[in-house]
Amino acid sequence: MMNIRDYFSINKTKKINKIKILDILGFESDTLIESSSFSEKTQEGIDDFSQETFETLLNDTEEIYVQQSSIESYIANNTEQTDMVQLTPTDTFNPLNITEQIQRVWSDLESRRKWVMPAFISLSMILVLTIAINTYLDFRTSQDAVLEEAVVVTNNSNELIELLPDLIEISTNTFYSRYDVSNASANLQQIESSLLQYRNNLVNRSDISDKNAVEENLENIFTLVNELDLVLSYRISISEVLIYDNLPTVEENVNIEEITDNLSNVIAKSKVNIATLPEIAEFEKHKNLVNDAVVTAENLHGRYLGALRNNEYEVAKSISQAIVLNKETETRAFEKSLSEFKEKSVINFENFKNLP
Numbered sequence: 117m118m119n120i121r122d123y124f125s126i127n128k129t130k131k132i133n134k135i136k137i138l139d140i141l142g143f144e145s146d147t148l149i150e151s152s153s154f155s156e157k158t159q160e161g162i163d164d165f166s167q168e169t170f171e172t173l174l175n176d177t178e179e180i181y182v183q184q185s186s187i188e189s190y191i192a193n194n195t196e197q198t199d200m201v202q203l204t205p206t207d208t209f210n211p212l213n214i215t216e217q218i219q220r221v222w223s224d225l226e227s228r229r230k231w232v233m234p235a236f237i238s239l240s241m242i243l244v245l246t247i248a249i250n251t252y253l254d255f256r257t258s259q260d261a262v263l264e265e266a267v268v269v270t271n272n273s274n275e276l277i278e279l280l281p282d283l284i285e286i287s288t289n290t291f292y293s294r295y296d297v298s299n300a301s302a303n304l305q306q307i308e309s310s311l312l313q314y315r316n317n318l319v320n321r322s323d324i325s326d327k328n329a330v331e332e333n334l335e336n337i338f339t340l341v342n343e344l345d346l347v348l349s350y351r352i353s354i355s356e357v358l359i360y361d362n363l364p365t366v367e368e369n370v371n372i373e374e375i376t377d378n379l380s381n382v383i384a385k386s387k388v389n390i391a392t393l394p395e396i397a398e399f400e401k402h403k404n405l406v407n408d409a410v411v412t413a414e415n416l417h418g419r420y421l422g423a424l425r426n427n428e429y430e431v432a433k434s435i436s437q438a439i440v441l442n443k444e445t446e447t448r449a450f451e452k453s454l455s456e457f458k459e460k461s462v463i464n465f466e467n468f469k470n471l472p
Contacts, residue, residue: 270471273314276307277337280344280465287347288458290451294355301348308341314471324472333469340464346394347457354450356389357406358382358413358443363420363436370424379417386410398457402449409446413439 286292286300315334324330360382364370387410393403416439423432 269310269314269317273307273310274470276303276310277468277471279303279307280340281462283344284458284461284465287344287351288454288461290351290447290454294352297348297351301345304341304345304348308338308345311338311341330472334471336464337468340461343396343457344461346396347399347454349392349394350396350399353389353392353394354406357386358409358446359385360439360443363439365429365433365436367427367429372421372424375424376421379421383410383414383417386413396457398460399450399453402446402453405449406446409442412442416442 283300283303286296292300311334315331318324318327318330318334321327361378364375390403390406390410393399393406416435420432420435420439423429423435
């Protein structure tokens with residue numbers, strides 16, 4: 117804009133009018149108007165002012181154009197206009213509008229919500245579905261493994277159960293040796309182990325509807341196997357009760373000290389083995405008879421040794437026959453108990469069913 121002072125010098129405004137105008141515009145007239153420049157026109161301005169109103173003066177006055185001073189023109193011409201916002205490398209001088217940032221973040225969230233939530237739900241469903249499928253597959257795999265193992269165990273158990281009649285015969289027949297009895301005991305242990313494995317797998321068997329009937333049948337088989345094992349143990353122990361090598365009754369064969377030691381060992385071994393006899397219902401009578409037979413044998417041994425010392429060989433012979441008869445009585449009672457046990461075991465086996 118042009119300086120007001122230059123305007124007055126160009127348009128030759130009267131001094132009085134200049135003062136009036138400057139006062140109205142709010143400038144200090146004494147500092148802007150040089151009195152020396154307009155001294156000769158003062159009187160002329162007063163005369164004209166008296167004839168014209170201030171409004172007329174303003175109407176007649178041309179539009180004010182303020183000319184820039186030479187210094188301001190120089191500064192304006194030699195200074196490039198710069199955009200401070202563009203020159204500012206950061207937003208240091210721009211105020212941080214928290215509301216606009218919040219709105220921008222909210223807008224981002226709103227725009228993302230349209231695909232974030234569906235994506236999250238989809239991923240969750242995929243994860244749950246994957247877990248369910250894996251769980252189902254693992255369950256099916258475990259079930260298949262259980263079934264395969266169950267088939268093997270079941271077949272093995274049924275095959276071993278078929279050996280029970282032979283084991284019953286070996287257990288109840290005194291014809292079989294102690295070696296046969298030991299092998300039969302080992303077979304029973306194998307059967308029991310297989311049955312235990314079958315029972316453990318039975319819990320996870322989903323293909324069996326009536327598990328109670330299977331459990332009952334399995335319990336009956338276990339009972340027979342355990343009884344057979346007890347009978348075999350009974351037989352091994354009783355085989356060492358009242359066992360004599362020989363009972364000499366002729367003077368040439370008599371050695372009192374040796375015979376005394378042998379008979380003492382027979383009684384001692386018999387008592388030890390009687391203490392190890394297991395409890396079996398069918399053998400209770402025999403067990404009581406064995407105890408009585410040992411007491412009777414001790415009495416007969418003393419009388420037998422006394423007859424030998426007195427050279428009463430005929431009496432010693434009769435007593436030796438009584439000792440043998442005492443053992444035979446015990447043996448017949450044992451065989452009777454075995455026969456009763458065999459009959460009961462065969463009947464129980466016939467009631468068994470194949471394991472499913």
